[in-house]
Amino acid sequence: xxxxxxxxxxxxxxxxxxxxxxxxxxxxxxxxxxxxxxxxxxxxxxxxxxxxxxxxxxxxxxxxxxxxxxxxxxxxxxxxxxxxxxxxxxxxxxxxxxxxxxxxxxxxxxxxxxxxxxxxxxxxxxxxxxxxxxxxxxxxxxxxxxxxxxxxxxxxxxxxxxxxxxxxxxxxxxxxxxxxxxxxxxxxxxxxxxxxxxxxxxxxxxxxxxxxxxxxxxxxxxxxxxxxxxxxxxxxxxxxxxxxxxxxxxxxxxxxxxxxxxxxxxxxxxxxxxxxxxxxxxxxxxxxxxxxxxxxxxxxxxxxxxxxxxxxxxxxxxxxxxxxxxxxxxxxxxxxxxxxxxxx
Amino acid sequence: xxxxxxxxxxxxxxxxxxxxxxxxxxxxxxxxxxxxxxxxxxxxxxxxxxxxxxxxxxxxxxxxxxxxxxxxxxxxxxxxxxxxxxxxxxxxxxxxxxxxxxxxxxxxxxxxxxxxxxxxxxxxxxxxxxxxxxxxxxxxxxxxxxxxxxxxxxxxxxxxxxxxxxxxxxxxxxxxxxxxxxxxxxxxxxxxxxxxxxxxxxxxxxxxxxxxxxxxxxxxxxxxxxxxxxxxxxxxxxxxxxxxxxxxxxxxxxxxxxxxxxxxxxxxxxxxxxxxxxxxxxxxxxxxxxxxxxxxxxxxxxxxxxxxxxxxxxxxxxxxxxxxxxxxxxxxxxxxxxxxxxxxxxxxxxxxxxxxxxxx
Ligand SMILES: Cc1cc2nc3c(=O)[nH]c(=O)nc-3n(C[C@H](O)[C@H](O)[C@H](O)COP(=O)(O)OP(=O)(O)OC[C@H]3O[C@@H](n4cnc5c(N)ncnc54)[C@H](O)[C@@H]3O)c2cc1C
Ligand code: SF4
Numbered sequence: 001x002x003x004x005x006x007x008x009x010x011x012x013x014x015x016x017x018x019x020x021x022x023x024x025x026x027x028x029x030x031x032x033x034x035x036x037x038x039x040x041x042x043x044x045x046x047x048x049x050x051x052x053x054x055x056x057x058x059x060x061x062x063x064x065x066x067x068x069x070x071x072x073x074x075x076x077x078x079x080x081x082x083x084x085x086x087x088x089x090x091x092x093x094x095x096x097x098x099x100x101x102x103x104x105x106x107x108x109x110x111x112x113x114x115x116x117x118x119x120x121x122x123x124x125x126x127x128x129x130x131x132x133x134x135x136x137x138x139x140x141x142x143x144x145x146x147x148x149x150x151x152x153x154x155x156x157x158x159x160x161x162x163x164x165x166x167x168x169x170x171x172x173x174x175x176x177x178x179x180x181x182x183x184x185x186x187x188x189x190x191x192x193x194x195x196x197x198x199x200x201x202x203x204x205x206x207x208x209x210x211x212x213x214x215x216x217x218x219x220x221x222x223x224x225x226x227x228x229x230x231x232x233x234x235x236x237x238x239x240x241x242x243x244x245x246x247x248x249x250x251x252x253x254x255x256x257x258x259x260x261x262x263x264x265x266x267x268x269x270x271x272x273x274x275x276x277x278x279x280x281x282x283x284x285x286x287x288x289x290x291x292x293x294x295x296x297x298x299x300x301x302x303x304x305x306x307x308x309x310x311x312x313x314x315x316x317x318x319x320x321x322x323x324x325x326x327x328x329x330x331x332x333x334x335x336x337x338x339x340x341x342x343x344x
Numbered sequence: 345x346x347x348x349x350x351x352x353x354x355x356x357x358x359x360x361x362x363x364x365x366x367x368x369x370x371x372x373x374x375x376x377x378x379x380x381x382x383x384x385x386x387x388x389x390x391x392x393x394x395x396x397x398x399x400x401x402x403x404x405x406x407x408x409x410x411x412x413x414x415x416x417x418x419x420x421x422x423x424x425x426x427x428x429x430x431x432x433x434x435x436x437x438x439x440x441x442x443x444x445x446x447x448x449x450x451x452x453x454x455x456x457x458x459x460x461x462x463x464x465x466x467x468x469x470x471x472x473x474x475x476x477x478x479x480x481x482x483x484x485x486x487x488x489x490x491x492x493x494x495x496x497x498x499x500x501x502x503x504x505x506x507x508x509x510x511x512x513x514x515x516x517x518x519x520x521x522x523x524x525x526x527x528x529x530x531x532x533x534x535x536x537x538x539x540x541x542x543x544x545x546x547x548x549x550x551x552x553x554x555x556x557x558x559x560x561x562x563x564x565x566x567x568x569x570x571x572x573x574x575x576x577x578x579x580x581x582x583x584x585x586x587x588x589x590x591x592x593x594x595x596x597x598x599x600x601x602x603x604x605x606x607x608x609x610x611x612x613x614x615x616x617x618x619x620x621x622x623x624x625x626x627x628x629x630x631x632x633x634x635x636x637x638x639x640x641x642x643x644x645x646x647x648x649x650x651x652x653x654x655x656x657x658x659x660x661x662x663x664x665x666x667x668x669x670x671x672x673x674x675x676x677x678x679x680x681x682x683x684x685x686x687x688x689x690x691x692x693x694x695x696x697x698x699x700x701x702x703x704x
Binding site: 118119124233235236237238243 | 542543544545562563564565566567599600
């Protein structure tokens with residue numbers, strides 16, 4: 001019987017395992033992909049510090065190795081079953097059934113499928129990409145060019161794609177796409193100083209440490225232009241450029257603009273497994289399928305099911321900073337829960 | 345028979361928007377204005393379905409306007425229009441039919457809106473049943489399906505292709521004719537799941553064009569409203585708004601050199617045709633290279649041409665922009681002397697030729 005099984009080897013799962021180790025508690029991580037690190041394995045540099053995302057993942061990999069924490073990769077958790085004695089059986093894509101005293105759900109988030117916003121033409125027009133695609137292009141040092149091969153004269157970022165949107169059924173704000181848009185706009189201006197960059201936004205939610213400063217810097221130092229207005233549609237022109245329509249709500253004027261590339265700042269959704277795991281052991285999750293903690297202020301890592309904990313973006317969209325802090329507090333909650341059991 | 349339509353296209357986005365389209369045993373709901381502007385279109389729909397394809401379609405003389413124009417102009421109340429539509433359902437029920445084919449995009453949008461309202465507010469349905477009964481002693485069943493008549497043609501497009509006398513291939517160049525399609529806002533923008541292909545990449549007209557050999561132009565203002573907008577047009581002082589919308593579309597499509605425009609909605613057909621004349625009169629500008637304008641066809645007219653009907657029997661001479669350029673490209677022969685004659689061959693008065701829009 002393992003003390004703790006952690007579902008998901010993103011930074012939330014990794015940090016939970018490392019903190020538990022420092023508390024003297026051993027855990028096992030089950031990760032569905034072939035490597036650990038979660039979404040960060042795809043990202044280039046991280047706001048607000050510009051730190052290389054791979055470097056952070058490598059730091060965690062070193063820690064995991066150093067503490068000899070066991071990780072099963074290519075292992076997708078499909079159900080959890082609570083036993084009469086309060087322990088758990090965990091069913092996965094492997095044949096073996098894992099048994100544990102406690103479970104930490106750290107299965108992270110899914111990226112909004114931009115094809116659902118048909119009016120933006122994702123997967124139809126090759127020069128409409130998402131922030132996740134762009135991050136990957138930065139990370140793999142792919143040259144940024146229009147499909148015609150010409151240099152990018154103009155790039156537009158569109159905020160709130162799949163978030164704060166009645167039509168797609170996501171009312172919540174994904175919290176990080178604004179600052180991701182600022183981060184990526186700055187990067188384009190640094191890589192291609194001749195390219196004009198426009199960010200179309202509803203509100204700019206620069207809530208985190210250093211975010212507002214980045215936003216100022218984007219305008220003052222890098223000349224990124226922010227236009228308050230939601231883009232209504234994108235269409236292709238005869239030359240393969242993209243025409244977008246919006247209303248500049250500060251100038252009270254309609255805007256029609258031709259650009260060479262559009263970046264959709266896609267929101268964060270709860271992964272499908274949240275509701276599957278939630279149902280299989282009776283955990284509360286909200287309408288957006290994020291897991292609802294027992295007490296959002298006081299015990300945000302504890303779920304409504306005894307012995308099941310939650311770490312990182314399984315509860316809501318969180319930055320790396322917030323994810324790591326949440327993962328640490330969850331580890332403490334797990335260790336507090338296990339202590340009386342271990343003392344028995 | 346009810347067909348579940350499958351679209352064949354590279355663009356996958358509309359695959360989630362499939363609908364059930366009944367194409368036999370239909371109750372036909374006419375438009376109140378189409379017969380004035382495009383006099384042969386509705387007749388052709390009935391003729392093609394009944395005579396060419398052997399379908400049962402009931403054209404009921406008791407059917408009336410849906411009052412949609414009044415509703416959108418804020419002079420007809422929602423309760424009233426629901427009761428009018430309920431009466432049409434009662435007529436369909438009395439005829440022993442269960443599927444409706446609606447010949448107007450505005451009506452189709454309204455029928456859909458009313459059914460949607462009743463689904464979500466059953467008490468509203470009960471109220472309307474009561475109103476209708478008190479007013480007419482009629483009762484009704486809800487239709488099993490409603491389709492726009494272009495949906496019906498879309499569902500039969502391959503059958504039509506097999507009977508085609510002419511294809512949408514330019515006889516002079518051997519290349520597909522380039523078509524602009526315009527589905528009309530009320531076809532799918534309000535209820536994307538009720539239109540074939542949804543609102544963004546609609547397939548209903550595009551499917552016909554492609555099946556008959558043509559090529560659809562995906563131009564930037566493809567989804568933009570034609571400008572009809574009811575009050576934009578009905579209030580004379582607002583007509584500039586209406587025209588500026590069409591103008592925006594013409595400017596956007598011009599560079600693609602379309603051979604024709606295919607429309608879905610009575611209002612759009614009329615405005616995309618007539619505003620070309622108005623703009624030509626004001627600015628001297630036409631949107632083709634020959635000063636003739638871009639021909640605008642309804643889907644029934646296009647179906648008729650493909651099936652080999654005489655263009656003058658299809659009423660193409662009643663359009664503002666004349667269609668000879670398209671007929672020549674399709675290799676359709678026509679007798680110019682019979683253009684303005686009645687069915688007995690008697691000469692009808694010829695319309696006065698405008699200054700800038702060449703009429704042959
Ligand atoms: C485009 C973009 C750019 C971003 N840039 C930044 C940035 O610059 N700075 C910053 O602070 N934040 C950034 N973020 C946010 C950052 O990605 C998250 O904070 C971070 O990934 C959260 O980590 P996590 O472990 O909670 O989730 P994830 O990274 O999603 O990890 C979850 C893990 O669980 C695994 N898993 C899921 N389901 C199962 C299952 N059933 N069984 C087994 N394993 C499972 C997944 O494979 C994954 O490895 C960005 C987000 C986006 C969308
Ligand atoms: S963070 Fe910004 S872009 Fe993302 S949903 Fe919130 S307001 Fe929109």
